[in-house]
Amino acid sequence: MSAVREHFGSRLGFILAAAGSAVGIGNLVAFPVAATKSGGGAFLLMYALFVFFICLPVMMAELAMGRRADKDPVGAYRQLSGGSRGWSIPGWMALATPFMIAVFYLVVTVWVLGYLIETLRGNLDLLATEAHFGQFINSPVVFLYLVVLMVAINGILAMGVKDGIERAAKTLMPMLFVMLLGLVLFVLTRENAMLGVKYYLIPDFGKIDSAVVSKAMAQAFFSLSLGMGIMITYGSYMKKRDSIPGSSRAVAITDTLVAFTAGLLILPSIFHFDPQIDPSELSDSSAGMIFLFLPKIFLSLQDSVGYFGASAFAAAFFFLVLVAAITSLVSIIEVPIATLRDERGMSRRKAIYTIAAVQFVLAIGCAVSFGMVNFFTQFVQLAGADKSFFDLVEIIFYDTILPLNGLLVCLFVIYKWKKANFDQELQEGDSTFTGSVSQKYINFSLGTFIPLLLLLIFINTVALKFLDTVLSSLWRKRKRPRLPTP
Numbered sequence: 001m002s003a004v005r006e007h008f009g010s011r012l013g014f015i016l017a018a019a020g021s022a023v024g025i026g027n028l029v030a031f032p033v034a035a036t037k038s039g040g041g042a043f044l045l046m047y048a049l050f051v052f053f054i055c056l057p058v059m060m061a062e063l064a065m066g067r068r069a070d071k072d073p074v075g076a077y078r079q080l081s082g083g084s085r086g087w088s089i090p091g092w093m094a095l096a097t098p099f100m101i102a103v104f105y106l107v108v109t110v111w112v113l114g115y116l117i118e119t120l121r122g123n124l125d126l127l128a129t130e131a132h133f134g135q136f137i138n139s140p141v142v143f144l145y146l147v148v149l150m151v152a153i154n155g156i157l158a159m160g161v162k163d164g165i166e167r168a169a170k171t172l173m174p175m176l177f178v179m180l181l182g183l184v185l186f187v188l189t190r191e192n193a194m195l196g197v198k199y200y201l202i203p204d205f206g207k208i209d210s211a212v213v214s215k216a217m218a219q220a221f222f223s224l225s226l227g228m229g230i231m232i233t234y235g236s237y238m239k240k241r242d243s244i245p246g247s248s249r250a251v252a253i254t255d256t257l258v259a260f261t262a263g264l265l266i267l268p269s270i271f272h273f274d275p276q277i278d279p280s281e282l283s284d285s286s287a288g289m290i291f292l293f294l295p296k297i298f299l300s301l302q303d304s305v306g307y308f309g310a311s312a313f314a315a316a317f318f319f320l321v322l323v324a325a326i327t328s329l330v331s332i333i334e335v336p337i338a339t340l341r342d343e344r345g346m347s348r349r350k351a352i353y354t355i356a357a358v359q360f361v362l363a364i365g366c367a368v369s370f371g372m373v374n375f376f377t378q379f380v381q382l383a384g385a386d387k388s389f390f391d392l393v394e395i396i397f398y399d400t401i402l403p404l405n406g407l408l409v410c411l412f413v414i415y416k417w418k419k420a421n422f423d424q425e426l427q428e429g430d431s432t433f434t435g436s437v438s439q440k441y442i443n444f445s446l447g448t449f450i451p452l453l454l455l456l457i458f459i460n461t462v463a464l465k466f467l468d469t470v471l472s473s474l475w476r477k478r479k480r481p482r483l484p485t486p
């Protein structure tokens with residue numbers, strides 16, 4: 001184990017690094033699309049309530065666990081539970097989850113990098129054709145881009161917490177804010193832009209049903225990088241004198257503002273492209289939006305700013321998404337690195353090589369899941385449909401385990417580690433915390449309705465994604481007589 005644990009140099013450094021983790025593809029694309037399709041302002045309101053009343057306490061719980069234990073998620077669960085065997089399971093889950101989410105997120109980021117490069121080469125018109133995406137993701141160049149991306153990310157990680165992660169966040173995040181604002185200002189001056197703004201903001205409460213509530217909650221949870229061990233790990237790099245409640249609030253506000261602002265970029269662009277559009281028909285998937293729909297929208301800008309202008313706009317957008325994704329990937333890959341260092345005493349460099357090697361292989365498995373290799377393309381049958389390796393990783397780790405991890409954090413902090421210890425950690429660096437309304441709310445909610453809500457989301461996903469498969473396989477077993485094995 002390293003003798004002295006690395007720490008973030010300043011409170012602002014921590015906030016930018018954590019915001020860098022939180023701001024990702026989820027904010028820039030998934031959020032605006034979800035908001036548009038699910039009631040506009042009504043969704044925004046509900047989302048904000050979820051962020052501040054449900055997710056924020058979970059973020060504080062994760063940060064407090066990490067900072068008190070001064071360890072990675074596996075070590076934090078072990079130490080704070082007094083070595084309980086049962087509680088080591090959530091620790092390992094909080095390691096496996098980011099590890100696997102990183103794998104599929106890497107592949108999507110590789111495509112973003114590819115689209116950026118193609119745009120810079122003057123090929124925006126090609127990107128805007130229907131067939132291009134399928135061809136691109138099945139071309140060998142994705143392997144090259146995967147290597148480039150992994151070298152960049154691991155290069156940042158190799159420089160350590162303060163000189164790598166924090167410095168990258170301090171450079172990239174302000175750049176991201178400025179670029180996002182610049183793109184929004186440009187788009188708002190386009191024809192019909194205001195139709196998009198109206199569609200985005202005007203609330204339609206009629207669209208809010210249980211599926212939308214569950215989607216908003218899952219989106220908020222993912223967006224704040226919860227349930228992935230990231231905040232536990234980053235908490236362990238936080239200084240005792242910094243306020244956990246205050247810093248968490250700053251991260252949540254930044255993340256939500258970026259997501260909201262991204263809507264002011266995406267929606268006006270869509271309505272400029274087609275003022276008659278019915279946004280409820282937009283694709284649900286972020287990948288569909290980024291790689292199939294947005295290039296067409298960007299290309300249509302050539303009517304007013306020429307092909308070069310449209311390409312510049314598209315390149316700026318892909319670059320923005322790339323930066324957001326890189327800062328998220330840095331945070332998520334730091335989790336297994338911290339674990340190998342804390343639990344196995346490995347040097348940072350050795351941990352990076354080990355993890356990069358395994359992730360590279362798994363990422364290739366995901367990258368060839370779209371037709372290149374049949375085995376990975378039709379990896380399993382779920383709910384009566386073929387699912388690829390890529391799909392499976394996303395369904396298991398992102399859709400299903402994420403809320404479960406969150407639920408376990410709540411139960412652990414309140415009932416195992418205990419409220420008094422948790423409160424004491426939050427009081428460090430925030431002398432006004434004890435006795436405050438926010439203390440009472442956090443303690444009560446983390447022990448009651450927050451875990452309950454996460455449990456409902458978990459059950460809902462399991463029912464939706466897996467129950468069919470389990471039931472149908474049981475059914476098949478009963479109907480089919482067992483054949484003797486030769």
Ligand code: PHE
Nearest residue numbers: 022024025026027223328332
């Ligand atoms: N908050 C990120 C997003 O919105 C989620 C994420 C974090 C994904 C870290 C990967 C790694 O996209």
